[in-house]
Every structure is written in C-alpha cells, then in structure tokens.
Amino acid sequence: MDVSLSAQHIVKRYGGVVALADGNLNVASGEVVALLGANGSGKSTLSKIITGVVSPNEGSLLIDGRPTTLSSPQIAKKLGITAVYQELSLIPDMTVSENIWLTHEPLRGKSLIKNREVRARTQELLNLFSGTFKSLAPDIPVKMLPPDERQIVEILKALSTQPRLIILDEATASLDTQQVNRLFDLVADWKSRGMAIVFVSHRMEEIFRVADRATVLRSGRSVGDIPMSDATRESLVELMIEGASTPRNIAIDSVKSDAPVRLSVEKLTTSVLKNIAFELRDGELLGLGGLHGQGQSDLLLTLFGDIPHTGKIILSQKPVNFTHPRQAMDNQVAFVPGDRATEGLLLIRSILENLQLPSWANFGTPLNINRARAESQNTAQSLNVVMASLDAPVSSLSGGNAQKIVIGKWMSRNPKLLLLNDPTKGVDVGAKGEFYNLLAQLQQQGTAILFYSSDDDELLGLCNRVLVLHDGEITAELSGGDLTHANLVSASMGTQQENNV
C-alpha cells in the first residue's frame, strides 16, 4: 500500500466565523501523525475537510500527489480515506453488522445483500477486539451497546472499507484502557502494512505512545509539524495555547471536619447505580472518578431529581425524594451538565434568556425585565463573561464563555450543593483555569461540590477526596496519601486498591 495526503493552506468559514485560517497537514504511508489543538483551534474542521464531510473555502488538497476535490464522504471513501468519529456515524436502530457494512454490503448479483457473508465478515472484524468487550455481537442493535463498544463498532466500520488512510478523531475518548491497548496494537499492524494514520486527540500520553509526528493547530492555523522524538509535553502544550500553560493544580485548604454535612446518601440504587453511600460536607470538593459510563452522570442526575431511585438522600439534614429537577432547584441544588450544547444551553436564545431560564418565576407577572437584566449583568460581570451584550445569542460565545453561562444560570440562586457533570470537557486550557478559580471561590463560600471529571489529572489536582465508580458501585474512596494516579487508575479498572503502608 502506498498513500500520501497533503492539505495545504486550507481556509474554512462558517458564516462570519473563521474556523480555519491556514490549515496544513501532511501524512504518508506507514506514519502516524497526531493532530493537536485546543478547542476552537480548527482541528475537527480540518479533520472533516480531509474526509469530505465539509468543503473548504480555499486551499488545496493533494492526494497521492494529485490535487483533489472531496465533494462528499463517499468520494473520500472511494479514494481510501476513512474516518473514525466518536460514534457520530452509527445508526442506532440498525445492528452492528448493518452499521459496519452500510453502503458497501457484499452483494449477490447487483442488488441482493449476502446476509451470511455479512455476518461472517462482521465476526472476523469483531474478533480483532476479542476479550475487550461484553455485549458486542453482529445482530445487536447499536443503540443497546454502551459507548465504548459503540466506539469499537465505529473503528471496525472504518476498517471494513479497507482504507489506505484512516483518521482517528478522538476515537479513544470512550474506550477503556484494555481497548486502547488493543487499538494501538492494531495501529502498529496497520502501519507495517503501509496505511497512513492521522490521530486527532488531546490525550498527551496516548499521543506520545503512538504518534511519529505531531501537527499543532492554534486559532485556525498550523503552528508546528514536529517529530515526536523532538517534542515534549510542555513544548506541545505551549504551541497549543498562546502564552504559558495555566497551572492546573490549585492549593486546596483541607475541609474543616466540623463543617456541616450537606449531603448524605445511603443505599442509593437506580437501574445503573448499586447501593451508593457517601457524605459530603459544606466547602468540600468531592470528586467522582472512574472510566466512562460507570454511573457518574447517573449519580449526579439522580441527586438532581431527574432519575427515579430507591434509598435515602438527606440534604441539609432533611430527607428528600426529588422527582423533578425543579424540586432539587427549589432546595438549592444546582446541576451543570458537560454537554452544554444539548443539555445546558438554548443556543439560539440570548445570554439574558439563558441566564434566567431557571428563575423567571421570581420576576413577577408581568415579568420585570429590567430587574432581570440588572441581575444578569451582575452575574455575567462576576464571571468575567466576554460578550457583545446580554441580547447576543449564546451561540456567539466561545466555548469557555458559554460554559460560564451554564454555571451563571445557577449563581444568582446561591446553591448550597453544586453538581458538576464533566464541566471542562471541550473547554480550552485558558478557560479551565478561570473555572478552577471559580470552584475554589465557591468552596470558600461554603458550597458543597460534587464533581465528576473524565480527566484524572483534573481530579487529582482539585480534589482532596475522590470516589471511584465502577459498574455503578463505589469501588474506592481515595483521599490524602491514597489519592494517587496509580490508585485512581487501578480502582477505575475495578481491581483492588493497593493500600500504601
């Protein structure tokens, strides 16, 4: 196999926003090139352009040395370029094999699908990941699979087209350690057979493990194309953000042990959670860790009243049983979702509308808009939101500022318990720093915070106690000297915690 791709000076605009100002990427047979960039750097736009999903406004794309226009993903696939997304391209109602072979099913004659061959070849592909999954089988509808197995289906789907160039776009985000290891074994095999691989990711350790070169994007421009042997973590991060990287660790005062217990949970059980029990005091930042989808989001949503449960929840010394988020809110609980576009914001509405969504009932009938504006202005200012005006649509804000609005919604209500569901996912390094400062502030004011993060470093840096969830149960409670990366990882895998003497 022999292939080369060269994207040169790609420009892409969405309306008035310039997503890519000068995108460049070069990759050839037997290479793994990592594509790095903070949020808003244009990294996903570039990856969509080289796979034909999006068309560039300017620039050229050379495939095997020839200038090419990719007018659709189909054309790209015919040229041997396939992408693996984060389960963006799976049809939920269709089975694993239907999804893998969609658009290129083996046919008898010119039209009838050869079902037996489909099943057999699907099983062959599934065997590549054997031992790393629980539910995968050719005839299971994809919607019944957990996120990590769906990701595997995405990978196999790309593989089934026998690509010459494969783009792994944040493809490891949902995979567990075992699956990532298997994937990297496969990548090594692909390399030796002459495939070219582009690895889009923000996970430094994986990049250092698997990539040969790194291309860095910043604010829509390529700012570096470096062999991994010449790169260090710091040098790459420096390329990604302007200025020095924000220190991630914040000094946390240890929690006063006589602070009142804000939240006490006993035998909490849902369809996913099993007998969860813990306590959380005012001013404490309690972390939730573990691999994806082990019940962390479910725990937060249950506490917020969005999921039915059995067991005891005692909030502010009173037993409560919330059946709707409204009740939790009225008891001064706040919830910040990680997927702000689909769970936290009304994108086409103004900043004002978004900030006041939970609170309109407080402004009388007819609504006292002036008072609402004044309050919103205060909130936005205290959070340092960079915006044109309160009436600008929230979609006009950058990722970090939009996340501030998601939090700002709750600030004026003075929550006593703050539930955070992976809030810094997709927020760039600079905005993360501001967010950590805000958390520290809230802690000092006595807010109890329950914080789920998929980023282990974040948990280690911010929390002095972490509950690790595995399969809906708390498998470990790490604090003080026990709170190490190694312990965190092994508890996440469900193995026994090593007790340090």
Add this chain to the structure above:
Amino acid sequence: MINSLKALQTRLSPPLLALLLAIILYFIGGILAPGFVNVEQAINIVRLAAFLGIIAAGQTLIIISGSEGIDLSAGAVVTLGAILAFRISNGQDSMVIPGLLVALAAGASIGFSNGLGITLFGIPPLVMTLGMTGVVAGTIRAVTRGELEGGTPPIMGKLISAPLVAGLPGVIFLWLLIGFGMWLLLERTAYGKQLFAIGINRTTARLSGVRVQLVVLATYTLGGLLAALGGFILLAFSQTVFLNLGQPYLFPSIAAVVVGGTVLAGGQGSYWGTMSGALVLTLLQSLLRALQIEEALQLIVLGSTLVVLISFYGRERKLRQ
C-alpha cells in the same frame, strides 16, 4: 436577485416581511381586479383576517412548543365552540356569557385531552390531534343528531361583526386586544419563556427546572380554549352553524403561523407574525374570489403559494455545510 432577496429575508423579521407581502398583494389586487382597493373592502379583509387570526392564536402557541407540535383538531373545536354557543345562548342576549363559557370549557377539555394523549401516552401530536378531530366531529353528530338548534344573540353581531367604532367592527379591536394579550403571554410571563425553552431544547429546559410535561399540557389546553373562542367569535359573523363551520379555517391557521415566521420545529416565533400571516392569507383568498377564479384553481393557487412561502422561511438545515 436571489442574493438581494436573501439579504432582505435576514434583515427584516418574518412578521414584517409578511406584512409587506400583504400590502403588495393588496395592491396587486387593485391592479388585477378593479374596485378591489377601497376602504370598505380593506375593512372587510381585516375583519376576515381577524377571525382567522384569533383561531390561529392557539395554533401559534402549540407550534412554538416544538417537538412537532401541531393542532389538527382546531377546525373541529371551532365548530364545537360555535355550536355550543349557538345552542346554549339560544338567541338570547342574556345567555351570551354562559354560551361563551361553555364553549371555552369544551375547547379547553378537548385541548387538555390532546395534551394528555401527547404527554402521558406519548402519541405524536399530529396523530393525536388528527384522531381527536374524529372524536369531536363524532361527538357533535352524536349530541346534535344532525339538528342544529339554537340562535345567535343579536348582541354578538352588533359588538363583533357589525361596524362599531369609526366603521370598524368590534372584532378588529378584539383582535388587537388578543394580540397584545398574546405578546404579554409569550414575552412577559414565565410560561412564555418556558414555552420557548421547551420548543428549542427539552433536555436543557428540564435540567433548568422547567416542568416540560406541564407546560405542554397547558399549551394544548390553552390551544383548545382559544380555538373555541375563535368558534364563538366566528358565530357572530356566520350567524348560524353547520357541521363544517370550522374546518376551512384549519389549514389557513397553520399557514398563517408558518408564514408569520413561527418555525415548525418550535422555539421561535411570535403572534404578530401570525397576525401578518392571517392578513396575507385572507388577502390571497379574497383576491382569488374577486378575480372570480373557480374553486379548483383557488385551491391550486392557495396550495402552491404556501409552498412558495415556506421555501422562504420554512427550510430545514443542510446536511453538508
């Protein structure tokens, strides 16, 4: 040409565009049909538009609520409201209020049933309201047994349909009042804010404390109530009832909402838009009648015009960007 049209579309809000279109239609009418442009005709058109506009008020709320919200039972509820008012008031001025109240109560119950089917049993709004139309029509037949007795109280005609102040019939003032009321409801109440929220993103709304199901239920109930109000008011104009009274208003009510810029996907829109849309549609229909175009061609023109109008505002997002 296309570019300047597009530029126009983005700079002017849909209600204004619709209003502009209405004015253009009016003058086209003047050119094509002599005698079309005069004060009396204008008042008549606004009067007819008022009836449509009031009937379309409920539809506006329901479409804003999103999730494929629509009320195909509005026509039947209009008929029901009119028939109940007709029978209860029985031509007596003193019984006007009871007649109105019964009509409103009936409309609200139908709307409430729609809401229950949609929220509690998960029946899609299209199917639920379509099915409910059959129930309402069947109820009317069962209860009246084909005999539509009653009478229209004279006061209704005087206050609503006949010229009241400066040659303008009461319905126009009523319509303006309802317009103001709808604006208050949509923009100055917590309900209105929540309605837009659920139209845009139900998950965000719920996680922000909005009781989505209750808002949906309230919206369909209100929709039924407003449709019945529309029927009551229509009675003042038609002075009699028949089984098919409200049905011809169903399609135009939806069209008026869409033309006025309320997106069918929900979460965006206004009642001013619906009012402009009602004017556009009434003008179109009046124009066609004035040109003495036969019914068959009227239908074709009406349908095609709506398709053209939706091409300007009603387009969904592209798959490829």
Add this chain to the structure above:
Amino acid sequence: MNQSSLQSFLRRNPYLFTLLLLVVAIFFNFQFQDNLFEANVVNRNMRVLLPTMLLTVGQAIVIIGGGIDLSVGTMVSMINAILVTRILPDSTSSEIALGFFLACGTGILAGMFNGLCVAYLRLQPVVTTYATSFVFSGIALAILPRPAGQIPRPLTDFYRNPQLGIPTAVYIIILLLIFWVLLRSTRYGQFLFATGSKANAAYTTGVPVVRIRFSTYVWSGLFAAFAAIALTLLSGSGDPRLGDDMTLPTIVAVVLGGTRLSGGQGGIAGPLMGVAILTVIGNIISFANIDSWYQDLVNALIIIIALAGPGIVRLIRRLIGR
C-alpha cells in the same frame, strides 16, 4: 435472562401487538356478524381493504424514511379523476392501458413534486404535503368538477370478483409482501432505514440521504396511483373527493402497525394489518347495532384508544418500575 430474550423477540417482531389486536377485533366482528368468514363476505371485505392497503404501503415507506405524506388521499382523488375521464365505457384496450399508464405517471409526477419540496428544498414535510394536498385536490376538481364516469364492466368485474376462487386483493397483497421482502434485502432498503433512523449519521457514512428521501415520496405517489386504480375499479365511477378521507387511516394504520412516526424502523406487514384492524372496527360498529348518530364517535374513540395502546403499556411499566 428470560426477560431479555423475550424483549429481543418482541423487538424483532414489533407487530405482534398488532396481530393480537387484529385477532381480537376479528373475534368481536364475528360475534356481531356471523357470516364474516363466508367466501363472498371475505371477498367483499378484501376488495374494500385493498385501496387503503396500497396507499398505506406508500405511506409506510415515506414514514420509515423519516418523512410523512399528507397528500396521499387527494392524490388518489386526482388520479381517480384522470382515470374516469380517460377510460370510458367504449374505450379500446390500448386506451385503457394508456389510462393506467397515465395514472401511474401522474402518481410518480405528484410524488416527485412532493419529493422535490421536502428532500431537495428541505421544506417541512407536514405543512408541505398538507399544502400540496390542496393543489392535488384542485387539480381533481378541475378535471372532474362533479362525480361522473363509468368504468367498463369487464374491468370492474375482474377486480370485484374472485379469480380462481381467491379474491383479487389477496394476490396483490402477496405481491406486496414479496416486494417488501425484496426491498429489505437490497442496499436501497438499508439506505431507507438508515435515513429515517438518523439522517446525519447516514450522511456521514455516505448514504445519499437526499436522493433516498426523494425516492420515498415517489414510491408514495406510485402506490397512490395503484390505490386509485383499485378504488376506481371498485367503485366503477369517479368523484373528485373520492380519496380525500383516505389520508388519516393510512397514518393510523402505520402507527397501529408498530411503525414509529419518526422513522427508521418497522415494515409493511404491521401497517397492512393496521388497515385490516380499522376496517374490522368499522364493521363491528355497523353490525353492532349502535345508534347511527353515535357510530362516528365510537369509531374515533376506538382509534384513539388503539393509538394510546403502546403508550399506556409503557406508562404502566414505568409506574411499576418505580
């Protein structure tokens, strides 16, 4: 373990509930009409069912693809008008063939118009097909202002009477089922379901989503033509409003048949049974000696209850789960 294999069985055969409903409905029908299973009664029922069944197949295809077609009823009216003005009592066989050909062509054209608006112009399906239904209705009225027409006896006899002892309708239904099985095992069938289930994922995968959506409306138009032909042969004459009331039953039948309105799953066996259920319910009402003024109401109520069925079941399960 037992619960999950039951669940996967139910998942792969969504129209078991429909079958149950149909059996129950037929049982009740039989209580009121004891000649239900006699040959000529069966034949009469089947020939009345067939037009709606044909129309429902087209609707099911559109719905599975993620859209909906509210103009199917008026398409039937329009094509019926064309048929009776083209096929006269003294028409030659070639004129008759031309008539049928024209009917199918009109259906396809009408479907293409809908498809153009919904798939290529990306207009919202509900309002658009509602709007085009008025256009088709107008065309029907323009061609045939008043009920008229007479279809030659040989044609209507062929349709109305059993062939080789089996109602003509049954042959057609068998053909429909074969058609569907074939469609399901082609790449086109996969594209159809993918488009209806999650269009942007399908697009990213390379499915020609726009073309598929367009094609569903063309199928709808073609099946509307078939339905119009069947209906015209059944009634033997023309009426510009003949098919107008057929739209709602096709949607209800699809829902009763276990196919989601949002698309991406289902089949035609369920919807075909749904049509049968609706007709049987109609039979029950007319034979059960219900006051004629109440019949429409009872019919409508039964439909609502049937529609609420799956929802009621889900609600009960959720309440028990808590």
